[in-house]
Amino acid sequence: MSVLVYIEPHKGNIKKTSLEAVSYANKLAELISSNVTALAINISDEGLKAIANAGADKILSVNNESLSATNIKALAEVVNSAIKEENATTIIFAADGTGSSVAPYVAAKQKAGIIAGTIDFPIIDGNKLIVQKNVFSGKATALYSVDTAIKIITLTPNSIQISNTKRSPNVISFAPTFDAANGVVLKSFKIDEDIAKGGIPLADAELVVSGGRGLKGPENWGIVEDLAHALGAATACSRPVADADWRPHHEHVGQTGLAIRPNLYIAIGISGAIQHLAGVNGSKTIVVINNDPEAPFFKNADYGILGDAFKVVPKLTEAIKKLRI
Ligand SMILES: Cc1cc2nc3c(=O)[nH]c(=O)nc-3n(C[C@H](O)[C@H](O)[C@H](O)COP(=O)(O)OP(=O)(O)OC[C@H]3O[C@@H](n4cnc5c(N)ncnc54)[C@H](O)[C@@H]3O)c2cc1C
Structure with missing residues (x-):
């Protein structure tokens, strides 16, 4: 046996x-x-x-x-x-x-x-x-x-x-x-080459940068990818983002997507609905960037940044790049 x-x-x-x-x-x-x-x-x-x-x-x-x-x-x-x-x-x-x-x-x-x-x-x-x-x-x-x-x-x-x-x-x-x-x-x-290519597989990733509908459209995903690249992180997204084809479905985390437990999960423009949290609340540290002080995700965050993602995220990326030099 x-x-x-x-x-x-x-x-x-x-x-x-x-x-x-x-x-x-x-x-x-x-x-x-x-x-x-x-x-x-x-x-x-x-x-x-x-x-x-x-x-x-x-x-x-x-x-x-x-x-x-x-x-x-x-x-x-x-x-x-x-x-x-x-x-x-x-x-x-x-x-x-x-x-x-x-x-x-x-x-x-x-x-x-x-x-x-x-x-x-x-x-x-x-x-x-x-x-x-x-x-x-x-x-x-x-x-x-x-x-x-x-x-x-x-x-x-x-x-x-x-x-x-x-x-x-x-x-x-x-x-x-x-x-x-x-x-x-x-x-x-x-x-599927689209699934096979790309950096770190999401399920394996220790660091994950994730974007939600607050990013307004797929054309704005550069700021998510730049931050992920600076950190050596994988990228993820909320379900509506994948449903709208802004991002591929294999990046969708949550109740109906992948459940992940990275050491660091950075949520950008994601409200923090319970179905989203179901896939990410095992993360060791959660950082939330949102411009709405009432966003439910702040209640589950270890660190919260209240502000416009389009201003906060590029600054964060620059700061990380400087630290990494
Ligand atoms: C049966 C069922 C299963 C589901 N499964 C899943 C699932 O697996 N995963 C999942 O994610 N969802 C799932 N959902 C959907 C879920 O209920 C939410 O609708 C979804 O998570 C919301 O996505 P979001 O946070 O990206 O969008 P929204 O709820 O629209 O939130 C966008 C957030 O961005 C913020 N924002 C807007 N502009 C800015 C800015 N400039 N800077 C910073 N912040 C900004 C807003 O304040 C808001 O909090 C499921 C729903 C159902 C009914």
């Missing part, structure tokens, strides 16, 4: 969220006296080293170009195949990228209990895993327990530190079986 951790394909590189998932699996294995097998799909040798360091005892390395991030059913079959191979009883996914999509398929096939989006290490109670997650749009936390024979947990990005274990696991080349009767088709898809 082992803890299996899913490492998703990411253009050969390894995502920070995948290393967090390995670190989580490592801690869990320690608690239940088990060991960790990482299922690494199309990961470079450098990525495999990082997985070892984060706490894998064994790595099943799958190399198959048809297994792109868009081939969810096939990725789920790879995980099912690895569960059988390893006799795994707990499977950990990062709750971003393909992890959140693949995990439910695996749960259905394995008749496993699944807890999506935990924010902390589990508590062990006999055969039960007790897991903490945010509820009510992040206004509260709740404990959920799962006691099925196979258990699946997905981990919210930026919830735990990456471990540094300096292990030297066996790397075994793994050729999974695919169940054609399940409608699994192996084919290459072209990943």
Whole structure:
């Protein structure tokens, strides 16, 4: 019996969220006296080293170009195949990228209990895993327990530190079986270049600069991008901004978008509706820039700047650039 951790394909590189998932699996294995097998799909040798360091005892390395991030059913079959191979009883996914999509398929096939989006290490109670997650749009936390024979947990990005274990696991080349009767088709898809390009992936980012409808239109996004560039941050946006096609949908954070937990979240011209807060209120520090003193976001901010974004943001960017010289 082992803890299996899913490492998703990411253009050969390894995502920070995948290393967090390995670190989580490592801690869990320690608690239940088990060991960790990482299922690494199309990961470079450098990525495999990082997985070892984060706490894998064994790595099943799958190399198959048809297994792109868009081939969810096939990725789920790879995980099912690895569960059988390893006799795994707990499977950990990062709750971003393909992890959140693949995990439910695996749960259905394995008749496993699944807890999506935990924010902390589990508590062990006999055969039960007790897991903490945010509820009510992040206004509260709740404990959920799962006691099925196979258990699946997905981990919210930026919830735990990456471990540094300096292990030297066996790397075994793994050729999974695919169940054609399940409608699994192996084919290459072209990943949307618009999504693939750009700087830091939002889910991995420690610093995020985000813009809302207060920016008036897409032509004004230069000030958001300049600030993000000066800080080395990723960019995000509120939902109406993505709905209006001012920004791509993969930047939309909130209840119906991505949930993120960066160290710093700077919200520019965003009112702070509860549906927006649901995706960002796990951020360690929140800075709000808004010209309305009644904007609800100020109540959730660690630092608030009351002023016109078009005047404040360029000044902030200049000040940061000077500090960085
Ligand atoms: C079921 C459901 C799900 C939803 N899911 C999401 C979600 O996932 N994510 C999300 O973001 N929203 C979501 N929403 C929408 C949400 O309720 C809000 O409507 C939305 O977040 C508002 O976006 P905003 O703050 O950019 O725009 P607005 O509410 O229009 O706020 C703009 C802000 O900019 C400020 N401003 C204006 N001009 C300036 C200036 N010059 N300088 C500085 N500040 C300025 C204003 O004072 C205002 O506070 C959802 C809604 C529903 C009903």
